[in-house]
Amino acid sequence: MSFDKLRFAIQDGDAAAAKTLTSALVDSGSVPAEILNQAMLPGMSVVGARFRDREIFLPDVLLAARAMKAAMAVLEPLLLRDRVPSAGAIVLGTVRGDLHDIGKNLVSVMLQGAGYRVVDLGSDVEPDAFIDAAVDEGASVIGMSALLTTTMTEMAAVVGRIRERELHGRVRTIVGGAAVSEAFACEIGADAYASDAMTAVDRVKAMMAANPSI
Amino acid sequence: MNSRERMDAAMRPPQQPNRVPVMCQLALGHYFLNTGLPAAEIWHDSEMFAGALLLLQRRYGFDGILVNLPGRDPDWRDAIADIEEREGRTRIRWREGPVTVVPPDDNPRVLGADGRKRRPPALADLHPQQLFYIEPHDRLGVVMLADFPDWQFDTLSRVRALAPDVSVHGEIFSPFSQLIELLGPAQAMLALADDPRKVKACLERLVEGAATLGAELIRAGADAVLISSAYAGAGFISRGHYEEFVLPFESRVIEKIKADAPSAIVYTHTCGAIGDRFDLMEATGTNGVDTLDPPPLGTVDLADARRRLSKHVFIKGNIDPVNTALRGTPEDCHREALERIAIAGPRGYILSTACSVSPHTPPDNVEAIARAATESPCAV
Numbered sequence: 158m159s160f161d162k163l164r165f166a167i168q169d170g171d172a173a174a175a176k177t178l179t180s181a182l183v184d185s186g187s188v189p190a191e192i193l194n195q196a197m198l199p200g201m202s203v204v205g206a207r208f209r210d211r212e213i214f215l216p217d218v219l220l221a222a223r224a225m226k227a228a229m230a231v232l233e234p235l236l237l238r239d240r241v242p243s244a245g246a247i248v249l250g251t252v253r254g255d256l257h258d259i260g261k262n263l264v265s266v267m268l269q270g271a272g273y274r275v276v277d278l279g280s281d282v283e284p285d286a287f288i289d290a291a292v293d294e295g296a297s298v299i300g301m302s303a304l305l306t307t308t309m310t311e312m313a314a315v316v317g318r319i320r321e322r323e324l325h326g327r328v329r330t331i332v333g334g335a336a337v338s339e340a341f342a343c344e345i346g347a348d349a350y351a352s353d354a355m356t357a358v359d360r361v362k363a364m365m366a367a368n369p370s371i
Numbered sequence: 372m373n374s375r376e377r378m379d380a381a382m383r384p385p386q387q388p389n390r391v392p393v394m395c396q397l398a399l400g401h402y403f404l405n406t407g408l409p410a411a412e413i414w415h416d417s418e419m420f421a422g423a424l425l426l427l428q429r430r431y432g433f434d435g436i437l438v439n440l441p442g443r444d445p446d447w448r449d450a451i452a453d454i455e456e457r458e459g460r461t462r463i464r465w466r467e468g469p470v471t472v473v474p475p476d477d478n479p480r481v482l483g484a485d486g487r488k489r490r491p492p493a494l495a496d497l498h499p500q501q502l503f504y505i506e507p508h509d510r511l512g513v514v515m516l517a518d519f520p521d522w523q524f525d526t527l528s529r530v531r532a533l534a535p536d537v538s539v540h541g542e543i544f545s546p547f548s549q550l551i552e553l554l555g556p557a558q559a560m561l562a563l564a565d566d567p568r569k570v571k572a573c574l575e576r577l578v579e580g581a582a583t584l585g586a587e588l589i590r591a592g593a594d595a596v597l598i599s600s601a602y603a604g605a606g607f608i609s610r611g612h613y614e615e616f617v618l619p620f621e622s623r624v625i626e627k628i629k630a631d632a633p634s635a636i637v638y639t640h641t642c643g644a645i646g647d648r649f650d651l652m653e654a655t656g657t658n659g660v661d662t663l664d665p666p667p668l669g670t671v672d673l674a675d676a677r678r679r680l681s682k683h684v685f686i687k688g689n690i691d692p693v694n695t696a697l698r699g700t701p702e703d704c705h706r707e708a709l710e711r712i713a714i715a716g717p718r719g720y721i722l723s724t725a726c727s728v729s730p731h732t733p734p735d736n737v738e739a740i741a742r743a744a745t746e747s748p749c750a751v
Contacts, residue, residue, distance in 0.1 A: 170564070211644075214609040216560040223561070256480060256488060259556045280488075306697055306729035307400055307477045335643075335668065336693045336729075352667065 160187075160196035163228065167200030170220025172227040179228040189235040193272070197228055201270025208263075209355040215263070222266040243274040245365045246296035248287055250278035252311035257304035260334060260354075264300060267354040268361060284315045291328050297368045298361055301347075303334040312337070313345035320346075327371050329364050333357060374434035375594065378538030382595060382636045382659060382685050384719030391712045393722040393744035394435035394538070394687070395737065396640075397427060400476040400730025405430075411454075411461045411473045415510060417442045417525035424530055428537060430734070432741045435538035435721075437597060440508055442525030447510060469511050476730040481512030489513065491555040494562045499572035504580025505549035513552050519584060524591035531592030538595065541588030545600035545639075546577035546620040556602070563612060574620045582627035585637065589628065595636035596628060597661065605644035605670070613651050621655040629656075638685070642726050646670035649679045659685035664725040668693060671725075673714045687721035690740060696724050697732045701739035708743030716747065 163182060166174040182192050204221040207213045247268055251261045258280045265275045276294045278286060287299045299319075303309040312332045319328050329348040332341075342350035349364060351357035372380070372389045380388040402423040403410035412419040420440055428436045444450075452464045461473040468484035483489060489512055504516045531539050544552065550573055551559040562570050585596045602608070603617045625637045638659030639652055645663070647670070652660055663671040663686060673689045680686060690696060695707050708722055716722075722744045728737055 211605055211647075214605070214612065215556075215607045216563045216612065219557055219561050220564055254474065254477070262557065305477060306693060306731060307474070336697075338667065338694065341698075 160192065163192070163196040164200040164203075167197060167221055167224045167228065168203050170217060170224050172220075172224040175224040176227040176231060179231040183231065183235065189232050189239055190241045192232060193236065193241070197225060197232070198270060198272050201225055201267065205267045205270060205355040205358060209353050215259075218263065218266065222270070225266075225270055244272035244362075245298075245369055246274045246276060246294050247298045247300055247361060247365075248276045248278065248290045248294065248296045249300040249302075250282035250287060251280035251302045251304075252308050252315070253281060253283055254311060255303050255305050255308035256280045258302070260304065261300075261302035263354045264302065264333065264351075264357045267358050268300075271358045271362070273361065273365075284311065284318045287315050288318055288322055288324065288328065291371060292324075295370050297327065297371045298329050298331060298364050300331045300333075300357065300361070303332075303337060306336045309334060309337055309341065310345075312347060316346045324371075327368070329368060331357060331360055331364065373536040375536050375538045378434045378721065379594065379636075381719060381721050382638070384683055384685055387718050391716040391720055391722050391744050391747055392434035392538075393431075393708075393741045394433045394437070395431070395723045395740065396437050396439065396727045398727040398730050399440070399478050400474075401728050401732060402427060404476050404730055405734055409461075410475055411463065411471075411479070414440070414473060414479050415443055415447050415463075417445070417522065418529065421526050421529040421533065424526075425533055428534065431737050432745070433537075434744075435540060435594075436530055436534065437540045437542060438527045438530055438593075439542045439597075440526065441506060442522045442527065443510065444520065444522055445525070450510070465511065467511060471510070478508075481510075491553060491558060494554060494558060494566060494569065497554075497569075497573065499569065499576050502573055502576040502580070504577065504584060505544065505553045507544065507549075507552040515553070516580065519587060523584075524587060527588060527591050527593055539593055540595045540597050541585070541591070541593035542597045542599055543581045543584045543588070543624070545598050545603070545617065546574040546581055546624065547617045548600055548602055549577045549581070550574060551602050556607075560607070563608075563616060567615070570616060574616065578620050578623045578627070581624045582631075585624065585628040585635075586631040589632045589635045595638060595658075598624065598637060598639045598657070600639055600641045603641045603645075603648075605647055607643075610648055610651060613648055618651055618655055621657070625656040638687070643668065644670040646672070646675070649676060653680060653684055657684065659687060659721075661687045661723075662725045663687075663689040665689055665691050669725065673711060677715050677720075682719065685719040685721065686715060688723045688725040689715070690722075690724045692724040692726045692729060692732070696736050696740070697729050699736065701733075701735045704736040704739040705743050708740045709747060712743065712747040 163178040331349040332347045333351045339350045349360040377388040377392045380386040406423045463471045473479040636658045639657040640661040
């Protein structure tokens, strides 16, 4: 059976088809890692690129994420059984004082769609909670989101705490959010900035390549 | 011309004001930080909020005031179970159970009695006939209203009485925004695909509340009504979604308000990337388009917007609220304001930041923007 049908089911956001097709691929003897790498991840990559280029929109991305999740529910136990490693772990959250999570969730979807294990701490996350999670999970990248101009300064607090805890260079940071800019990221000493979810994936890939784990 | 007349002329192009008026929407946190009034009182007390609105309108010389909170129950203090100050925040526990945390510089948030974020209802459990209006800024957070209490209009009436020469605007939430506030963005966005019929049935009901509130605001003395439609840009939905889930419902809200008050001004506030949908926004029958975020925050080139929108639609905004107003100098703000006036004035333009003036924006920067309006070459 071709991987294309599963890839298209994910791109089209058809969760039922994605689940059925994944089961069928498994039953027909396809290797779980190949299903992931040749159908599911490329499918989500297309979704991310089309969202970045405004060819599709938030509802379409959420549908695709749901389809991906349905397929992963079939595949995940098999990937664990086969000890297939993830592309790496990343800790993600919206900073202290900020409850907005649309952007952060979108980045989470895209990172998972690129094969990363995302430790999503949710919103209103204390600076040390980001760092504790990175240490506990062996994640070399912390991603921070903030919508508000009043909370984006919290990103600097996290960067500061990483230095104070002498983890600078081992734990890297990437920031994003409506009011955040490249200049702001530089100003606070963040390692990277992403203006959209797909750029976040590209930047995380680059950071992970240089520093895959803590 | 006084401020009210100037704004009225600007909102009714091709009428020409004697100069481009200036009116920025200020984030609530900006009032908290710059009025010297207690944040919790500004948020919860009609009289205190009216005082804060007037204080900064006068300081900045704005031609208009947006009353962007509902009036409050005058007996709100009786609902307090206890109140404490912790780490610079005020925590109010209400007799009903929920807790409001008021930061010194941003919108308060209402948490459940367990201290957790509210869990939105599931679309499946929602009956459209239950819906009338969703108020996102109620004392107890996001609530479903079946009617509007008398005190809903207290702040606006007070501002109207105390500032008779200033343009006073009320705010309503678009049906689409209301639904998203109720369900949460992810659930609501998925619902557009999963159950569009039910979504539309809900939106249809929410038209009633929005239109009723809009008409009541006009009766209470508002010179204009702003429809807050924050989720209708291309950062969230396609043009197709807009045509299906926003346009018909905002059109009906505007139609109904104008059926009640034919000369009422109703305009639309949508954030972010709206450069691809001016035609659709205009098709709602709106009198004006507000915010017009420039890149990188949005996609709007002001000259392009002016060309593409009809001459009878006014525009408001376009000064970058983050990179210029918040992070720039007074000189940057002044220069950018003059540029905007040169591009979009003298008719049908209100000088403003795109989106709100953020809490920590230096007052000197806001004053520099306002000064540009009085010095502009358009001034007669």
